[in-house]
Amino acid sequence: MPFDDENSDFFFENFEGTFYLDVWDDSDIQDMGPTSDIYDIDYAPLDGWSDTKDVFAIPGNTYVIWTWDNHFAKIRVKYITDERVVFDWAYQLVEGDPQLKIKSTPSERKPLTRSNTRGNSN
Numbered sequence: 001m002p003f004d005d006e007n008s009d010f011f012f013e014n015f016e017g018t019f020y021l022d023v024w025d026d027s028d029i030q031d032m033g034p035t036s037d038i039y040d041i042d043y044a045p046l047d048g049w050s051d052t053k054d055v056f057a058i059p060g061n062t063y064v065i066w067t068w069d070n071h072f073a074k075i076r077v078k079y080i081t082d083e084r085v086v087f088d089w090a091y092q093l094v095e096g097d098p099q100l101k102i103k104s105t106p107s108e109r110k111p112l113t114r115s116n117t118r119g120n121s122n
Helices: none
Strands: 009-017 018-022 028-034 054-056 061-066 071-080 085-091
Touching: 018 071, 028 054
Parallel strands: none
Antiparallel strands: 009 018, 018 054, 028 061, 061 071, 071 085
8 A cells, every 4th residue: 555545554665775664653663673583573562662753674674563553563574675675564453462473371461552651752
């Protein structure tokens, strides 16, 4: 979908040959660093979200997104061309649940809201 579609939670940007993943002002994004697999990231972080609402898009890195409607998602960049980014993704359907990987035991972490964390970097 287009970057400015109201249903886009994030978008890819090629600015003068530098690649970015961006979110709108009402969402957050964080680069979790290099990973071997998207499953390497179990939970969304409590803090450390990008103040600028963008991150460098780097093949092999995984990124966590906190959407405007209090859901969490993650993407792992597989490769990038000048026109597109190819990635794996996962989305947490339960509002406020920061768990991003299925576990054999239920999550003991409290659901997150923008009021009980510093999650919004404004």
